[in-house]
Amino acid sequence: MSILDFLFGGANNSDAIEVLGKEDYKKAITKGKIQLVDVRTAREFAAGHIKGACNIDYFNPSAFKADFAEMKKDKPVYLYCQSGNRSQKAAKKLVGMGFSMIYDLKGGYRTWNY
Template sequence: MSFIDFLFGNTSVSDKISILDKQAYAKAIAGKKVQLVDVRTSREYAAGHIKGAVNIDFFRFSAFESAFDTFDRSKPVYLYCQSGNRSQKAARRLLAMGFEEIYDLRGGYATWKR
């Protein structure tokens, strides 16, 4: 992936992790039952979150992995955090756990609520 693609395109860390802008992300989760996960702390989640998201704190390492054991690894997972940094780290962990299709919200919740 080129630097230009990273800045302006549909960014992908791997072929299984895609970073979507706000509009594409909203369209992907709208009106569907999806595996939508907020990886921020419970305090951040309580202050506001995307409707339908479950909270699995990235920083609670053992709880993080065990919480995802109940998810279907063959179905897409939609992640977000506050800015996009934690969710990218979470996406890489999920990839290592065997998840096949992971989507991340570019700019995180800060972008969503704008």
């Protein structure tokens, strides 16, 4: 790992993470049974979420780790948060946990209008 990777997170910017625009994200999540996760707080989730999503709060580290440990690492995981910031951080954590196909909603739930 280079010093730049260490400082700027290059090692975590894995090929396993792909950011999708809302149209591509919508197409992807409508294809059968998927692992769709809202990483916002329970309060944010209750205020509105994408149909079919489960809620795993990024800010609750023990539950985050335990809940994702129950998920299939070899299947795609679709993440979103309010703006895309937390979901990017969550995606990097998931790479470290062994997930290999992570898709993040560009701009987060605030851009979702379906």
